[in-house]
Amino acid sequence: MDQQEPKRTRRIRYKGTHPKVFHEKYKELQPEQYKDQVEKIIQQGRTPAGMHRSICVNEIMDFLQITPGQTGVDATLGYGGHSVEILNRLLPGGRLYAFDVDPIELPKTQERLLSLGFGPDVLVIQRMNFAEIDQIVSLSGPLNFVLADLGVSSMQIDNPQRGFSFKVEGPLDLRLNPKSGKSVADLLKTISRAKLEEILIENADEPHAEPIAKTITSTIAKGTPITTTTSLQEVIKEALVFLPAASRKEEIKKSCQRCFQALRIAVNHEFTVLDKFLDKLPFVLAPGGKVAILSFHSGEDRRVKKSFQHFFRLGLYREIAPDPIRPSAEECNSNPRAKSAKLRWAIKA
Numbered sequence: 518m519d520q521q522e523p524k525r526t527r528r529i530r531y532k533g534t535h536p537k538v539f540h541e542k543y544k545e546l547q548p549e550q551y552k553d554q555v556e557k558i559i560q561q562g563r564t565p566a567g568m569h570r571s572i573c574v575n576e577i578m579d580f581l582q583i584t585p586g587q588t589g590v591d592a593t594l595g596y597g598g599h600s601v602e603i604l605n606r607l608l609p610g611g612r613l614y615a616f617d618v619d620p621i622e623l624p625k626t627q628e629r630l631l632s633l634g635f636g637p638d639v640l641v642i643q644r645m646n647f648a649e650i651d652q653i654v655s656l657s658g659p660l661n662f663v664l665a666d667l668g669v670s671s672m673q674i675d676n677p678q679r680g681f682s683f684k685v686e687g688p689l690d691l692r693l694n695p696k697s698g699k700s701v702a703d704l705l706k707t708i709s710r711a712k713l714e715e716i717l718i719e720n721a722d723e724p725h726a727e728p729i730a731k732t733i734t735s736t737i738a739k740g741t742p743i744t745t746t747t748s749l750q751e752v753i754k755e756a757l758v759f760l761p762a763a764s765r766k767e768e769i770k771k772s773c774q775r776c777f778q779a780l781r782i783a784v785n786h787e788f789t790v791l792d793k794f795l796d797k798l799p800f801v802l803a804p805g806g807k808v809a810i811l812s813f814h815s816g817e818d819r820r821v822k823k824s825f826q827h828f829f830r831l832g833l834y835r836e837i838a839p840d841p842i843r844p845s846a847e848e849c850n851s852n853p854r855a856k857s858a859k860l861r862w863a864i865k866a
């Protein structure tokens with residue numbers, strides 16, 4: 518046998534006709550090789566594993582009106598879908614700076630974009646928090662545009678090892694950068710009942726914050742650790758046994774969604790970093806420079822709206838979105854993850 522020949526690996530087998538578990542979805546995880554299957558999944562209104570479908574692309578591009586030679590920032594690179602649209606418009610001559618905090622997905626996106634021909638001469642990728650956007654200006658100069666598509670990507674949600682979804686078993690992590698800070702499991706180990714209740718209310722308006730915080734903290738105090746997504750889901754279920762049987766299942770699902778979101782926001786300090794980013798924006802944009810922010814949570818949208826209004830009153834923005842732009846019904850049908858999106862924009866004076 519030729520020593521150089523790569524070792525053949527056996528195809529992953531799954532029960533039935535469709536793979537259900539993330540690591541079995543090997544076709545979706547190799548979209549270049551299995552283009553047709555991936556296209557079929559998108560047509561069914563689903564997002565293939567390991568991929569993210571960019572939201573409000575047309576609305577964002579219509580507003581930004583990017584032209585060749587411009588310089589801007591994609592503050593949340595993710596899968597790079599928005600970045601590719603931007604790059605196709607700013608070349609020749611322009612340059613895009615793109616950030617993400619995720620050390621797991623960022624190298625994959627970087628490699629994919631490089632294979633599409635976007636090298637460091639036109640696309641400068643930095644693993645950094647957008648709260649530090651001002652640091653890039655010494656390199657880039659004043660920016661013609663900034664885009665931020667807040668929250669998490671489908672790749673992060675779908676990977677059970679990241680712990681973002683209560684629907685699949687995985688470690689209770691939920692950090693965008695698992696190499697830094699505290700996981701949710703670690704946060705829960707030492708948190709007080711009052712603090713936990715505050716997080717659930719402040720970050721996600723959880724109506725059952727009191728019984729949930731009480732059950733979580735007493736479970737841990739009794740010596741039962743909560744270290745996996747499904748163990749947290751079980752504890753939330755236990756906390757809500759008092760709900761009427763007819764609506765309990767649906768209420769538990771909504772509470773799980775809100776609690777996971779609240780805890781994710783907490784461990785990633787999402788509101789704090791968004792506030793820092795918003796405060797810096799008017800000072801990194803060139804005159805006439807544009808910013809577009811896509812948010813998926815009322816707490817985020819409120820912050821974006823307040824900041825835009827504040828700097829508009831101060832005369833630093835010459836125009837701001839009167840109302841948020843929503844994705845079309847067609848987009849929401851084809852990609853249910855778009856449903857909660859709100860797009861706001863501002864133009865530097």
Ligand SMILES: C[S@@+](CC[C@H](N)C(=O)[O-])C[C@H]1O[C@@H](n2cnc3c(N)ncnc32)[C@H](O)[C@@H]1O
Binds near residue numbers: 572594599646
């Ligand atoms: C919704 S996804 C972006 C998807 C992207 N627009 C696309 O088209 O593929 C959000 C991304 O922002 C990143 N992110 C969230 N907060 C961040 C922050 N404070 N600084 C930098 N990146 C952040 C997440 O890790 C995630 O990859």
